Amino acid sequence: METGDLSERLRSHDPAVGLRAVGALRRLAEQVEAAAVARAREQGWSWEQIGDALGVSRQSVHAKYGK
Amino acid sequence: MFEQFAAGARAAVASALSEATLRGDRRIGTEHLLLGVLHEPGAVRALGSDLESARAALDALDRSALAAVGIDVQGIERPPIPASPKRTPFTSGARAVLPRALTETRKAGSRRITPEHLLLALLDCEQPDPAAELMAQLGIDRTAVRERIRQTGA
Numbered sequence: 643m644e645t646g647d648l649s650e651r652l653r654s655h656d657p658a659v660g661l662r663a664v665g666a667l668r669r670l671a672e673q674v675e676a677a678a679v680a681r682a683r684e685q686g687w688s689w690e691q692i693g694d695a696l697g698v699s700r701q702s703v704h705a706k707y708g709k
Numbered sequence: 710m711f712e713q714f715a716a717g718a719r720a721a722v723a724s725a726l727s728e729a730t731l732r733g734d735r736r737i738g739t740e741h742l743l744l745g746v747l748h749e750p751g752a753v754r755a756l757g758s759d760l761e762s763a764r765a766a767l768d769a770l771d772r773s774a775l776a777a778v779g780i781d782v783q784g785i786e787r788p789p790i791p792a793s794p795k796r797t798p799f800t801s802g803a804r805a806v807l808p809r810a811l812t813e814t815r816k817a818g819s820r821r822i823t824p825e826h827l828l829l830a831l832l833d834c835e836q837p838d839p840a841a842e843l844m845a846q847l848g849i850d851r852t853a854v855r856e857r858i859r860q861t862g863a
Contacts (some may be wrong), residue, residue, distance in 0.1 A: 648778060648779050659777045665775055666772075666774040670782060674788050676733075676788040707791055
């Protein structure tokens, strides 16, 4: 889909469309993050490397996913 | 106010918290309360829809919300999301459900808030409230649900 097409769609629609999409995108981001962190750990990435890749501290990634 | 909750209603709220976590949400919303209530068999009978259908309906709503912005998530990996170490507060909509449930309890002349009272309070949610959207997606007939609860005298 073209970018112009998307911005057109967000403009022309009911605000509920954009608001619902944001909620769904946040949940999607959480799922993609959980899957990617698990894979990175399997492949030997350190918590620090994962934190840097996500733009958060090593401690916060470890607190969330470290067990 | 949680001291007025019967065991089933407490369990429903605890389940709502785990449903919020499972979905990757940071607050407990009315849709999570509805899922939480569906962990209780009496509420499943009253609503005429079960937990699995409700979870699937929320996923379907997310898929169509994402499709509206051009994202196709068919077949995407859905790993379990770890519980956040931070506390998970209620949304304002979910907070508003609790005093309404208490009103339902008083109307029924009961002393304790049951999962059915929570369900009755959730039935009053109006779109765009997330629980209302979920019930619409599930095709819930609210009048019929209220009637079933009245008949069982919960």
